[in-house]
Amino acid sequence: MFGDCHIHMILDGVYYRAAIDHQKEKPDEALIRQRLSDYAVRGITYLRDGGDAWGVGLLASKIAGEYGISYRTPAFNICRAGHYGCFIGKGFAGFEEYKTLVDRVKSLGGHFIKIMVSGLMDFDRFGVITDTPCAYDLCHDMIAYAHDQGFAVMAHANGDEAVSNALRAGVDSIEHGAYLSNETLHLLAETGAVWVPTAVTIANLRGLGRFPDAVLCPLTELHLENIRKAASYGAKIALGTDAGAYAVFHGQAVQQEYDLLKNAIGEKTDLVLCEAEEVIRKKF
Numbered sequence: 001m002f003g004d005c006h007i008h009m010i011l012d013g014v015y016y017r018a019a020i021d022h023q024k025e026k027p028d029e030a031l032i033r034q035r036l037s038d039y040a041v042r043g044i045t046y047l048r049d050g051g052d053a054w055g056v057g058l059l060a061s062k063i064a065g066e067y068g069i070s071y072r073t074p075a076f077n078i079c080r081a082g083h084y085g086c087f088i089g090k091g092f093a094g095f096e097e098y099k100t101l102v103d104r105v106k107s108l109g110g111h112f113i114k115i116m117v118s119g120l121m122d123f124d125r126f127g128v129i130t131d132t133p134c135a136y137d138l139c140h141d142m143i144a145y146a147h148d149q150g151f152a153v154m155a156h157a158n159g160d161e162a163v164s165n166a167l168r169a170g171v172d173s174i175e176h177g178a179y180l181s182n183e184t185l186h187l188l189a190e191t192g193a194v195w196v197p198t199a200v201t202i203a204n205l206r207g208l209g210r211f212p213d214a215v216l217c218p219l220t221e222l223h224l225e226n227i228r229k230a231a232s233y234g235a236k237i238a239l240g241t242d243a244g245a246y247a248v249f250h251g252q253a254v255q256q257e258y259d260l261l262k263n264a265i266g267e268k269t270d271l272v273l274c275e276a277e278e279v280i281r282k283k284f
Ligand SMILES: [Zn+2]
Pocket: 006, 007, 008, 050, 242
């Protein structure tokens, strides 16, 4: 069974605000144990968290061994102040503040650095991203500092510019990666960075009526087509679900993501996913 290389232990797939409020004062250990136990029952032995500012992923990482799970967390995700991601992580205004946050991850026992370098897909408008991409120079400095501190870097990145900047700046993994150009798909393969496309976060929204299927269906198709192309160029692609995101439920999403990836990549799927997960387990 493959691990899930992108989850959010704090979230529940229903409503992020309520899920965060529920654990804001103190992580709900019973709930975390229930989720870990469910992952273990499904045969999942590796989880990589996307981070939260309230210590939920950190607590999970400390007790996951009891369930036979290797659990990696960035403690909290780091974002540009006023930009996407601050609702669940910590923002920085200047580079000194960024360095302080990286040092804080280290002192909390985080395993890697998670940076947010773009917004989300706007599910109401095909082709639109909700926030501006992080400039190359800042991307480069953030990744270089994290590497200097001995950390691998996971980047939340959507849109061609954000992903291309992060890849050229030496990022270790790209999360989501909507709307990539052919050139950037080649760059993925050339850099050896791992792509975690979290296709289920788009596919599971179809038919719910929350966003127009006229946007979601072509977006899913484009994403799967890009995954197929990236695999054919030799890019490393790993299974990650973003479990906890809207309509993406812990545990069951792993099979859903696998089915989507299999659809895109075909018979080489297991080989591709296995190789990429190995790289992630080693680096993160
Ligand atoms: Zn995420």
